[in-house]
Amino acid sequence: MADNNGSGGSNITIKSIAKEIGLSFSTVSKALNGSSLVKEETRASVLEKAREMGYSPNMLARGLRKKTTKSIGVIFNDVENTVWIRIFKKISIEMAKYGYTTLIGDGQFDQNIERSHIMSFLSRMPDFVILSPSTASTDNLALFADMTDRLIVLGERIPNINCHYVDVDYATGGYMSASELLENGHTDNIIFTVPPEFPISTQYVQGIMRAYSEYGVPFEKERLIYKHTSIDSGYSSVMDLWDAEKEAFSIHFTGVMVFCDLMAHGIYKALRKLGKRIPEDISVIGHDDNPLSEFSKPPLTTVCLPTEKMTESCLAIIKSVLIDDNKEICHYFLDPTFVRRESVIQNSKC
Amino acid sequence: MADNNGSGGSNITIKSIAKEIGLSFSTVSKALNGSSLVKEETRASVLEKAREMGYSPNMLARGLRKKTTKSIGVIFNDVENTVWIRIFKKISIEMAKYGYTTLIGDGQFDQNIERSHIMSFLSRMPDFVILSPSTASTDNLALFADMTDRLIVLGERIPNINCHYVDVDYATGGYMSASELLENGHTDNIIFTVPPEFPISTQYVQGIMRAYSEYGVPFEKERLIYKHTSIDSGYSSVMDLWDAEKEAFSIHFTGVMVFCDLMAHGIYKALRKLGKRIPEDISVIGHDDNPLSEFSKPPLTTVCLPTEKMTESCLAIIKSVLIDDNKEICHYFLDPTFVRRESVIQNSKC
């Protein structure tokens, strides 16, 4: 790959301003950094000159020296998922006020890609990392061994890794979803969720199973379909269930639970294409509450992730560590809420 | 702010592995960088040892030295807008394959915030920057003076700045929107767009005016409402138009053009709240084609941004510059397409 020999940042440095003003560069450095060891009037002239020349410090050099880069890293699985990007957007905006820049990496539900993002981040020394892991890979998380006190794992809890956690009670989400369907007489349901390597998926399913058991309905594992979450995967997953010859689904169901709203909308699309009405023929419940889910036809009943609290919790931790120099590890465990809209209806056969 | 004295990246360096293996660190450096000036078997042992010790190069030091950081910077106005994030996601994922990390900054439609992102980026020396500008601020763009050949401005064209451009024909988007409405007999329309400091907004409006003039319908400037784009701003903008006492809008309209789908959905929400039916009472046309717009009630007729081509064009430029070391400046000018769905209907009064 060709070396890029552009000038990088502006090529005016503390040295060049020192020469310009007739001082040693170390004095200039002090002046710029608000050291009290420098005369007020020389500081003033340095500041003046720096502004005049358009100086901005080279964060690479500073980071190399100070071991702090004023940057935070963020890794998660689908940058396109509004629910998650919304959380990181707020964090990024808030931290930007303190001069922090955000590094972002899309893990794409792939452990190896996630790993390469982690490596890349580590070599850039962000002051803090937030990770919504692709899977509960202890291997990948172990790469953060040197900075567990500056790492938040979002939405999962990984054994043996003692870092900050902002966790969501996905079991309750699953429980609420299943209860709603069961309560409305839907006992034949399909569940679309991410692969079981994701502990969040397992939790979700456990919550569902708990509801089934409370309602005395047997839970059939073959009704569990593991897919990554996207509009397209929702669409194709449903189409895969369709038996074109019989003009019917290969498995009977009147209810659907989906671990991601985006995916639910893909399911909507497929269902509509197959001539199924929502909710008259099929009831659907999503998960995460995408900002646009209230506008769909019909508005999607879903489990709302506590995004505000997740954001606040992350920020509380980051500021506590980065600004207040606090050392203690925090664990948050947040509850989702249920948003009843119009995609679930009483089972007509009851 | 407290200094963070964590170890940063792993604290094993070429020095430590050199000591461990009994070589000078420069030999280690060469071995690691695939220099041909090192014996194959020593390279092998170095690589082995490096892997064993879990070495990863410090990109700060490397960047300081090589003036290339294997990172790209991205600045745009609403990270939450799926249409834009989708473009940057693809770019980020593609560049990640080449070892590039992405810096991201949300400009929030604010020139000063944008400026601080630019400064922050510059001091981190990204190899390439993509900017979807908050406004056509030549001042902000001028900060990139040293790297115009490694800058893409997305969606606008700024006078006097000779950088790469990937531009979209917003005028045509406006023209198509207005034509559709006019064709369906809607002559009383409201236009929601971003403030006129954004050239893209001006272009959009010019396209609309062209359609009006072709249809011989006078264009009234007071029907232009300038707002930033978000679901909430769409909602509140419509509510602001409502006269609660008269129980009617303070200005009569049967059609709405919106410069952003997200905002259109906020408008949907407000209209519905006010008891207006879409499209029976009010026809709505969006802009940008959000992935979820086809699922709304009713599915939103909109102008589809050529996101695929935008992505491809950006990648073509970046790779050309970064990988093929190409020096020439590129300009792309892309056409949007019109997506007719169900939010526009013939004006009942016609």
Next chain:
DNA sequence: TTGTACGCGTTATCAG
């Protein structure tokens, strides 16, 4: 083929 010396732009320590 390997090692030495220097510089990238900063900050920090220690003399002056």
Next chain:
DNA sequence: CTGATAACGCGTACAA
């Protein structure tokens, strides 16, 4: 109060 000097980790001429 100011100015040399070392160090951060790495890459690269140049010397061995």
